[in-house]
Amino acid sequence: MKEKKMDTRNITYFMAVFEHLHFTKAAELLGISQPTLSQQIRLLEAEVGMPLFDRIGKKVVATEAGRLLHQYGMKMLQAEMDAKNAIKELLSEKRGTVRLGVLPSDLDFQLVPLFVEFKTLYPETRLQAFSTIFVREEVLAHKVDLGIGLCGPSDKRLVQIPLGSEPYELFVHSASELAKRREITLEEMTQHALVMYPKGYLGRDLVDGVCREQGFELTTVMEVGSASSLLQLVAAGIGATIQPRDLLKQHPEWSDIVSIPISEPAPVRHLELTYYADRFISKAQQQLSEWLIDFFKSRTV
Template identity: 40%
Template sequence: MELRQLEYFIAVSEELHFTRAAEKLGISQPTLSQQIRALEDELDIPLFDRIGKKIAITEAGSILLEQSLQIVRNLQNVKDSIAELHNYKKGSFVVGALPSDLDYRISNLLIDYHKEFPKIWLKIVSSVEIAAQVLENEVDIGIGIMPFPDDRLVRIPLCREEYVLVVSERHAWAGRDSIGIEELRGLDTVMFPSGLIGRELVDDCCRKYGFTMNTIMETTSITSVIHLVKANIGATVQPLPLIRSLNDPALRTIRIADDPPTRNIGIIYRTDRFLGHAAKAFMQKAAEHFTAR
């Protein structure tokens, strides 16, 4: 069994089509089919069910795919580790971050990091499914709301943030300093859509008191939420540090005095993921950035 065969097998598993997989690999379709047959002969079991022009991965194929992906990841970790010996200030990695934090809170972190590591190629991906992206190896590091404990993930807490009610300067409650959580009952609000983790944190808190918010408009964009609030369409409930970072005089923040919703922000990455000096330095700067705020 050769690494090349495993790479061929992974490509066929992803495409579930020999011709497309061959084109992706840059080899001929007969060559690819021959290599997969050789792999099946060596293991003495079919890896794919061939149904006409369609194929489906078998149970044995699923087992091999899981192990093959791990082998490829381990090999990449070896390459990354050795590359660190050449020049730790070169390299690349991908970070996943919540859209709202990416828009308003992480820019200074990126600026500071680039000043120290100008040769690092850094990609920031906006996502509300950060844990899933980390587990699927779509990003190397995630910064966001801490997921439930998972043996596959390293979880590093950064900070705990309180949610507050946010209203326009023209809102009837603009002069208030605090409210009780039950006063949210019946209040017109503009929020992220139901199901998003930030929205669920707020909804869960309200459900404990036997009500749901009267959300009259939903949008996935924090910029849009803020514009609607400033237009006095409705209020919103958002993390206090996020609203403070906007520094918008047209907004008013009102503390929720009793049992406010909170979110725990942290860094996550796969336990089997190699992180070089540059990535570790980024995590250190992220910790300093969120602590300072």
């Protein structure tokens, strides 16, 4: 008897159930009926010879076999997508989509001029830039093609290109008593009003971590979730903020804000460009990667 082979359609059905752990919701998103989806999952389970999900009442839980299929199913779907993209590029090297994951608030704003330049060169290529604190996870899950995030441990599944380091500095209004300081310590900032990102944002957590190592904690008078809002608050005299040094360089319109270096030990973020090692890289993605590397190199000169 001829052995039946898995096809990517059934894998797609399985992945939808795995992601949502809910057959009805997955069926709605797939545009098929719930009984049809359940039947396809049963056929897939018959193929692998093991249950892929445990159904406990209304709760759906992936089995160990299900988790393994998810791991390799992602590779199957990505391989199919890579093949299609490679063939499409033979028809036109300037079509397709490039998905970029980038740390939120300050970096995504700084990169807008580069995005404009990219769109000029590749007018038919759709560029999607996503703000996320889970850059590496998004790359590994094939949700984005390229990622710019904090440096992490070496991972053989990824290409990891260092983009340099960037120290944090104190931004204050030019009329502040601190504006003429050439340097300041983190601990001194406990005596001044601060506006910061909320706890849980990478930048805030990085600053808080350095403070904890020195045995103190910063307090804030206001917390907002965007870099532009923080700069507006500083310009209004509400308080000072601790942000990556180059953020202010990208906003020359804030001429009434000055930046003061923080003495050691100071918060520093180390950035890297990441993408999946074993996947198709289009010419547009390659061009964007090169531009991103050049952009960050220029900031360290």
